[in-house]
Amino acid sequence: MSKATIVLFRNDLRLEDNPALCAAIARDAPVIPVFIWSPEEDGPWPPGGASQWWLHHSLKSLCQDLESIGLKLIILRHESSLAAIEKLIERSGADSIFWNRRYEPLLIEVDKKNKIALKDRGLEVKSFPGNLIFEPWTIATAGGTAYKVYTPFWRACREAAEEAVKPPLKRPSQARAFASDLKGLSIEELDLLPDPRIDWAAGMRAFWKPGEAGGKTRLKTFLTKAISEYQTERDRPDHDGVSYLSPHLHFGEISPRLIWQEVQDAVRHTTSDKKKKNAEVFLKEVVWREFAHHILYHFPDTVEQPLRENFRDFPWSPKDRELFKSWKKGKTGYPIIDAGMRQLWTTGWMHNRVRMIVASFLTKDLLISWNDGAEWFWDTLVDADLASNTFGWQWTAGCGADAAPFFRIFNPVLQGKKFDPSGDYVRKWVPELKNAPDKWIHEPWNVSPEELAACGIELGKTYPHPVVDHGQARKKALAIFSEIKQG
DNA sequence: TGAAATGTTGGGGCG
């Protein structure tokens, strides 16, 4: 039996700049690309509903892409990835297995154990850096410790970049397929899609194109247009000012190294200092993602526990089911909050500025634990990523790395007026308010019932009263948070 | 990658 190389696909569902795949092809033996669905290995964080929808479509796209270079993706389903791999080795006689690294604490453990077990069987096992620009252990302070503050981390990355950021690997044009037929499952058999009777995915389908080509298109579009105004436009949920790359990055449909490179290329010959500045701001955002992974790698407990220990026993309110539900469903009576939460539910995504606003509202106005917010995001976001999600929530709650100070409490009305000045974002996602004028669309409780009626609004009926008074909630939060600010 | 409270300044109205 001819020797073959297994390539595991996990969160790197792409052909371009895929080190494991390229290395396998370079080995000049048949290549067996494999995807193993083993959500049990994610422990408490198996992919949520929105992520599974994305994964289904991304796998479809990957299958086609692999076919175009002569390969057939083998899809397996097993509680244990090791058991699935061992079976496949028996059937194929493969003598080596390559993969790109993962960085979530539990998955690092899985991959470590698998590596040892497979090496013991005499296989050549190789892991590659593919999903981050900077491996988490390569960036360290002068004292050799992990960074906990973003700016010095950014500087360290920026400095390391000239050396560390290698040109992305080309998309392979041809590969040697494994000769005999290896039976696997169809994508449908993984049963990743939500019940088709409730067409929950309609909004997601309308907005997203999962897969490598979709990611590439997003990047091209962004680089030709929005990047030039990124610094200010990225804060505008009512505009198209962001890259929309987050889900593509999470599933590895696009490589962060490729993004880095293409951004540099896009401004290399420009004479516009402004464009250069804006591109740099975008790279900084890409590196926030790296920072989140850096933190998760060095502080694996942060998935459940706050990084700052003085938050360990923080007196979060016992979760009021009704209140929490009003947040989840976008019925808090605060237009910008409700718009964001409904955008999330409909499209599987929320604008980053609005994520900060709704997260501040949950943790500071409602005093509900960031863990509960993180869980909801995990299930509903197509870009749900353990590192970024954990990091973002701890940041807002004030208990994480380089976190927002306890007194930084977003005012949903002011944020709305500032970043959605004409109310278009609210009108799009909260149609009950579509006839409200710009002037008070972010604070409908501050106008008379007559004025509301003229716009077809009746508070408590067509649109909810605010579930809490922000002014009072803020005072309460300040009192509670100030208790534990020390340390 | 906040917002509110408090402090300061300076122009204009007015006696």
Add this chain to the structure above:
DNA sequence: ACGCCCCAACATTTC
């Protein structure tokens, strides 16, 4: 012309 007061507008401090 002058001082006084008022109050935006802006700056600083505080939470």
